[in-house]
Amino acid sequence: MRADARKNYDHLLVVARAVLTEQGADASLRDIARRAGVGLGTLYRHFPTREALLETLLRESFDALAVQAAELEASSPPREALVSWLRDCVAFAHAYRGVTELMVAAIEDPESALHGSCVSMRAAGTRLLARAQDDGAARPDVDGTDLFALVAALAWLGDQPGLAPRAAHLFDVVTGAVLTG
Amino acid sequence: MRADARKNYDHLLVVARAVLTEQGADASLRDIARRAGVGLGTLYRHFPTREALLETLLRESFDALAVQAAELEASSPPREALVSWLRDCVAFAHAYRGVTELMVAAIEDPESALHGSCVSMRAAGTRLLARAQDDGAARPDVDGTDLFALVAALAWLGDQPGLAPRAAHLFDVVTGAVLTG
DNA sequence: ACCTGAACACCGTTCAAGT
DNA sequence: ACCTGAACACCGTTCAAGT
Numbered sequence: 381m382r383a384d385a386r387k388n389y390d391h392l393l394v395v396a397r398a399v400l401t402e403q404g405a406d407a408s409l410r411d412i413a414r415r416a417g418v419g420l421g422t423l424y425r426h427f428p429t430r431e432a433l434l435e436t437l438l439r440e441s442f443d444a445l446a447v448q449a450a451e452l453e454a455s456s457p458p459r460e461a462l463v464s465w466l467r468d469c470v471a472f473a474h475a476y477r478g479v480t481e482l483m484v485a486a487i488e489d490p491e492s493a494l495h496g497s498c499v500s501m502r503a504a505g506t507r508l509l510a511r512a513q514d515d516g517a518a519r520p521d522v523d524g525t526d527l528f529a530l531v532a533a534l535a536w537l538g539d540q541p542g543l544a545p546r547a548a549h550l551f552d553v554v555t556g557a558v559l560t561g
Numbered sequence: 562m563r564a565d566a567r568k569n570y571d572h573l574l575v576v577a578r579a580v581l582t583e584q585g586a587d588a589s590l591r592d593i594a595r596r597a598g599v600g601l602g603t604l605y606r607h608f609p610t611r612e613a614l615l616e617t618l619l620r621e622s623f624d625a626l627a628v629q630a631a632e633l634e635a636s637s638p639p640r641e642a643l644v645s646w647l648r649d650c651v652a653f654a655h656a657y658r659g660v661t662e663l664m665v666a667a668i669e670d671p672e673s674a675l676h677g678s679c680v681s682m683r684a685a686g687t688r689l690l691a692r693a694q695d696d697g698a699a700r701p702d703v704d705g706t707d708l709f710a711l712v713a714a715l716a717w718l719g720d721q722p723g724l725a726p727r728a729a730h731l732f733d734v735v736t737g738a739v740l741t742g
Numbered sequence: 743a744c745c746t747g748a749a750c751a752c753c754g755t756t757c758a759a760g761t
Numbered sequence: 762a763c764c765t766g767a768a769c770a771c772c773g774t775t776c777a778a779g780t
Contacts, residue, residue, distance in 0.1 A: 385744060408772070419746040424774075481721070488723035522734065529724040529731060533714040540662070542669035543710040550710055553703065557738030566763060589753070600765040605755070 389426050392416050397437055404477035405434060431486060431493040434479065441472050442497040449504035459517035462508045463555055466531055469501065470551060473535030480535040487528065502528045512559070519560055530554055570607050573597050578618055585658035586615060612667060612674040615660065622653050623678040630685035640698035643689045644736055647712055650682065651732060654716030661716040668709065683709045693740070700741055711735055 381389065395416040399407050409430065413423040427433035448468055452461035473480045486494035487502065506524030513520050534554060538547035562570065576597040580588050590611065594604040608614035629649055633642035654661045667675035668683065687705030694701050715735060719728035 382743060388745085409774095410772070420774085421747075421776080422745055425744075430773095484721045484723060519734075521730075525724075526727050526731060526734070529718055529721075529727050530734075532721070532724070533718050533731075536717055537710055537714050540665045540710075540713070542665060543706075543713065546707050546710050549702075550707060550714075553700075553707070553711075553738050554735060557734050563762060569764085590755095591753070601755085602757080602766075603764055606763075611754090 385426075388416075388418055388422055392418060392423060392426060393436065396433055400434075400437070400476045405430075405479040405482055409433075429493060431482060434476070434482065435493040435497060438475065438479075438494075438497065441475060442501065445469060445472055446500060446504055449508060453508060453511060457517075458508075458512040458515040459559060462512045462518060463559070465505070465508055466527070466555060467551065469505070469531045470534050470538065470547075473531070474538055477539045480532050480539065484529075484532050498528075505531070509558075517560060518558055522558055527558070530558070566607075569597075569599055569603055573599060573604060573607060574617065577614055581615075581618065581657045586611075586660040586663055590614075610674060612663060615657070615663065616674040616678060619656065619660075619675075619678065622656060623682065626650060626653055627681060627685055630689055634689060634692060638698075639689075639693040639696040640740060643693045643699060644740070646686070646689050647708070647736060648732065650686070650712045651716050651719065651728075654712070655719055658720045661713050661720065665710075665713050679709075686712070690739075698741060699739055703739055708739070711739070 392412070396412050399412050399415060403411075409423060410420055413420045416423070423433075427436065445465075445468060449465050452465055455461075456464065473483070482492075483494055483498050486492035487498040489495060502524050505527045509518055509522065509524060509527055512518035534547065534551050537543045537550060573593070577593050580593050580596060584592075590604060591601055594601045597604070604614075608617065626646075626649060630646050633646050636642075637645065654664065663673075664675055664679050667673035668679040670676060683705050686708045690699055690703065690705060690708055693699035715728065715732050718724045718731060
């Protein structure tokens, strides 16, 4: 990448992170370009879709969740590992308000820049779930997609101003439904 | 209301119902006016907000849910009454894709045209929940707002194409978490 | 190679002008 | 009273023209 392009790219990411944090995942791309002092076409050149931009911003967190899943699998009892990871996932999805909807759409759309990350996330959850199920700690009639859906629903709840105060409690309620005993 | 106004009003409702069913609760109001063969200002005159339009379209269903709650309270055991009504609520929220978000926002906003209906809905749920709790059929650490949040989350799940097939199963899972035994 | 911003086709909302 | 549609301030997306 040419030096000037690199500079634009990096600065766009800084500005995008700030704007998306402030306004949510559906923030105006025009506004991001404007605040970055860059032409709108430049943003589109570096990030052809909103998902591509988010993927770049979320990559580190996605990777961290994968690492965390592996660590928990190695170090914690099945039940605790699963719950702890689910909590991390819900917290992660709060990075940008409204990102959950994009992730849910992305897991169904192989063309989405977020597709791979979401599929990996579901796969990691599926492993932790299977481990808990083998241990008798989680009900057997729930699968990785169900888990992904529940995490998404809980993250969505936390994005709704009126319901956010209940999110932590409802996490316990819903998690309790997946776990046995 | 003048005869010509009445005619526009009625026709707008017919067209709006069709367009919202087809495109979801965030459908273009311009498109509705266009398809109704009416000026955009006419739509705004009759329905000053999107919520006002939805409130008019959903009024019958809201009322039916209230009646249903009262009937179930009188005729069914606490546990079954609660579950049955929750199922009705989730089904109702599927009338228009995306309406759940508006309802969740409305319950916090006294200015919203949907506010009253949503508050009534929560109140009816709270009554059925209290009855179940008194009967020992529902866990005591969940309240009407939690219930509203869970219904909203389940309705939201059903609106996501990739997760909709799991909605019925997850309804059972989540409902099972609220019920005891 | 890369950047820019005008152009296009859309929104929601308001309101002056018409009947 | 009621209706209309232009006007305004926004979008996302594309692409010809510039450097």
